[in-house]
Amino acid sequence: MIRHKRLEHRFVDHIPERLGAGVLYLSMEYATSAHSCCCGCGEEVVTPFTPTDWKMTFDGETISLHPSIGNWTLKCRSHYLIDRGKVVEAGPWSDEQVESERSRDRAAKARFYGQSPTVEPSAQPAPPKATPGFWRRLWSHISGRF
Template sequence: MRHKRLEHRFVEHIPERLQPGVLYVSMEYATSAHTCCCGCGEEVVAPFTPTDWKMTFDGETISLRPSIGNWTLKCRSHYVIDRGKVKEAGPWSDEQVEAERRRDRMSKARFYGQSPNVEPQAEPALPTNELGFWRRLWTQIFGRK
């Protein structure tokens, strides 16, 4: 990891050009941005929402949770920003990434009261009267078997 620490700057608007090693935080737009900590130079944006990232400011440093997983970037870097320090979190397999994406879609769907966009199950659908309680409830709420 090229950047072991990120200096934070509170800004109204995220600048067009990001300075490496700086975590820009816009409270007005509830988001942060920085260049990837691996040093590849790609822009990384972390929005603050109930289902995305949480930012903690302790008066001196900033932490972001959960980890930053740059799965769509060539570098596929993965790290945590904890009190301004960058801690490498290690690589994830494609299966781990896809499982997290499914979990994220489900979390957003639950929070926003929408039907999740999930892939069809490989297993055959059972008649409704043979489904378990949770599957019947899921079907009633989201209209999927």
């Protein structure tokens, strides 16, 4: 259930240690925003602005954040949109939906940053042993004779 139906925005240099309820703090220097969870649980919600995370739109009067904010790691598991300062409750997601979105997000980051998707260390094959080049093998052979 969403307790805060609107968020007042404040542009700040630094996100304050204590977040006021119903306030969306935006730091352009750090390309991030933070607010107290809109369900009223009091947990801090941070949304970084990056090409693969959230986008912020300021129309001169109101703020919108896209995509939605899914607080899946919080006890409340709230899910909502911030659209022109209004908080719009979105439906709950199953654990499978959350994991699917996390996988999609990892793949998007890997594509954007030019990396292969992260693989658990135990699942990574051992790197092949480098075969010494011709000249190193020849030198080893010659130097081993003397």
